[in-house]
Amino acid sequence: MALMRRSLLQGSLGFAAGSPLARPYIANAQAKTMSAWFAQGFVEDEDIALRKAVAGYEKASGNKVELSIIPFAPQRQKIVSAITSGVVPDVTQNNPAEILPLYAWQDKWIETEDIVETQKARFSETALKSAQAYNDVTKKRAYYGVPLRGACVPCHTWKSLVEKADMKMADRPRTWEGYFDFYKKVQDNLRKKGERKVYGLGFQVTANGVDPAALFNAFMHGYGGQGIVTPEGNLNLDARIREAAIKAAEYLGGAYRDGYVPPSAINWNDADDNNAFHAKLMVMDVDGTISTEVAVKAKHPEWYFDEIVTDGLLYPTTNDGKPITCITAMLNAVIPKGAKNVPVAKEFLKFLIQPEVLQDTVETGLGRNLPPMPELAKTPFWQNPKDPHLKGYVQQGLLGPTQPDYYVFNPAMAEVYAQHVYSKAMIAVAKKGKATDAVDAAFNEIKEIFAKYPIKQS
């Protein structure tokens, strides 16, 4: 079989060389061409920013970057196909983010420490941690990513809907349950006023996409259940974590069960919740990045500046008033093993993580993405007092207490998310199950998954 494949392969290479369809080889011997895959932005400005940075590199180096900007959701399929087949680009983004630790485990990336080293002192601790992952072949944790931008999960609220319910934004409690209970009252008041279809809470109680895991994590932290995976990659399901998980499942599933979440939420995909929010079908949601706001800035400046409130600065605390450590997911660039132009790829990435380049990329992209360096949060752009969202967002996701997502510590968590283990627990409660049973089932499944990813570190 192997033999056959090889001879077929040779034959096909011959076909490629002799075929008029083959791409012309670049004539210039000095200039090198490398390929890079990035995910398309959620707003046009992000792509413009990326193209600008790439053009900057091309000008500075004389090399050429074949840039493919690929729609966000399907990029996953492309990367998996590429890694599986071994035909890889020189640089790609870790989209979805779990791809980094998942394939690091299988020894599919090239180490990047020399790249990160050039700016190491500037990166936030979370950014540096997120760039590292455990390699099960070498049995070591090492740098495989190059941090480019970050994202965290704020709460978004329609101020106008709160006011329509004759309530005031300023009256919202700062503690976790109080904060969310407030919106249940908003819904009750709106119902009394004859609003048939507006719901208080836009929880993604669904087993689709990436939103539900982020939501559940936020609630785990809100209930003081931080650290289900230790930085060394070990699973921790102690009493504190279990209690937080039970409360989170009960609150999230319970809100659905009690009619405070749109019924269709149980089968939402990643776009459905944003669509419903923009259509003012719910008063608030907990959803990644401020794309919710940025996306409407051009068309509905009144929404951006006046109607939608992002709680970054005023993010709720735990029930006993402690600040919450936010999970900041980092987007990294990675170089797959088998890349043809590793030196050029490294040079390109060193160029991209220069502070001024990062600043320009992030700020041209309207601030939907957080910079990976705290110093870049102090610019006039982020601290602009006239902007209602940016300052709070950067505070929550970069300057305040943050940590990487748990799959960074152990890729088992990536599988936990992909299998939607948390979603199953929420849905069980939504369908009138007991939260303790739901969490026990979830924890059993989590244990099984972690058994497949043992980390033995010296």
Add this chain to the structure above:
Amino acid sequence: MTATTVLDVGASSPGKRRSLWRYWRGNLKGSEFTWALAFSVPYIAVFLGFVAYPVFYGLWMGSDPALYSDVFSDVIYQDTVINTLVFVVLGVNLKLFLALLLSGVFMRPGWLTKVMLMLFVLPWAVPQLPAFISLHWMLNGEWGLLNNALWILGGIEGPSWLNERWTALGAAIASHLWKWTPFWTVILLAGRMSIPQDIYDAAKVDGATGLNRFLFVTFPLLANLYLVLTLLATIFLLGDFNTVFFVTGGGPNNETHLLATLGIRNAFDLARPDLGVAVVMTALPVLIPLVIILMRKLRTTEVQL
């Protein structure tokens, strides 16, 4: 089978090779044989380059037996098998039965029928992606067109169609019927139209009209075509990914996956392409016999269609 024959040619003595050569040529004369070869080269090239290689690669990806214990122990897979059975049995049979009936209706003369046929084939031409997304929204419980219409026209609060396993699966089947019944109707319509009018005339003389005409004249003539179409539709439907992926997304709670969508989920969402291929491989015990039956249908020229 092909492979062994080819190998024989390579390994045999010159004398044997000559006789094999003649065997392959059959009754064709020299230049004609060359022509025949030349005419079949394009497809042989396509087959070797784009079918044999990827199919073997796919089989190789799903060849580890350990994968299958993972697949079979997955609760979602167990649901998926049932869903796929329901989807295929209902989907194929409803689609073809409707197509058979409607093709009869479209045989009627008159401009209204013609206009109806033109409208009826519209879904076939609409691109899949926006069509299925439109259906996904239409079926939304809170703001979908369907429930809005029920509320405004009848004061009925419609259910959230996509929230329960069976209504969601039903919605997916209905969406599939909407999109694909026209295609099969057009084929069956063509089949009906190729039945010579004099057969009907003869049947009329014998007093066969209406249902009798259908049961004893039309259907026997169409039966073989109908059977072949059933086989083809089953094979195509087993690979259908777009309907469920865009209409229900496999939800709620991964309860409405088909083998095709579960395979894609495993391959890409879990980043386990081998597990994805393994899921689909479990359909081979059904697919291979279907393909073999189709091959027979195609090979035996004498069988009257």
Add this chain to the structure above:
Amino acid sequence: MSMRGFAVSGPLAIAATSDRSTRAGRAARRRRHASNAAILLLYAVMLVWTLTPIYNIVMIALEHEGDVYGNSIVPVQPSFDSFWVVVSQGYWYLENFWHQFGNTVFIAGMVTFLVLLIASMTSFTVGRMRLRNGWLLTNAALLTYVIPASFLAIPFYLIMNRYGLANNPWSVIAALVTFATPYAIFIFQEYGRSIPLELDESARIDGASPLVIYLRIYLPLMSPALVAVGTYALLLAWNEYLYQFLLLSDKRSMTVPVALAQFLNSDQAPWNYMMATAIIYALPPLATYYAFRHRMSSGLTMGGVKG
């Protein structure tokens, strides 16, 4: 259909008129009226069934962004702006719309042409030249369907790179030709049976070469099947999404279905533009179908329904 319908006028054909005044005639007329009413009812149901999802698409295209989620069943303040945006490439997802449209036309055109060429040549060899064991070819073709196309995506991605066709429209053309040809061969084989072999024989006796027979006799007689399969291949290429997305990655090489998928990318997409794009995109295959539908009907008979 047209052949039978031409002599009749009125919405539904009211056929024979000889038995007008007899008692049996009255009963027959009543039955006819009843069946006409049933047909009208059926048509009404079919209209609602067929047109509701299409109406939804049109409604969204005519609405303003965000109205999708309203509780109205008619467009609020309908406008054709979104069509204009698409046509004038006035939104960033659509900035290369016409170029991408051109890519689609090129791909669909080549797929149609190659499927017809390769499949007709193959079925000519097998069915008309009687190449011994030619059936192996047609059987092999059906093997293509053993593993559904959506699962060969990863192997395909790999081999296209090996063949040097990454991000090249020819990779999509190759993939779609691969999946459409077996069905085409199948139809051609079946249809070809309705053409008497004696035609070939007499031409051969007159000294015609197989090429001449293929061009002068086979192809013209097969034309209904060619039209039918051509339409099938065109629609397949026009509608396909997975392979186009996987094999084409930048904005210039993308086709319209891939460009449409960009809308799914975003948290907040102007769905009205997406649906307007879909409507414009659906027009060429519709026009093709309506242009060829008469010949298509006769071409898809798969030859076989003989008395």
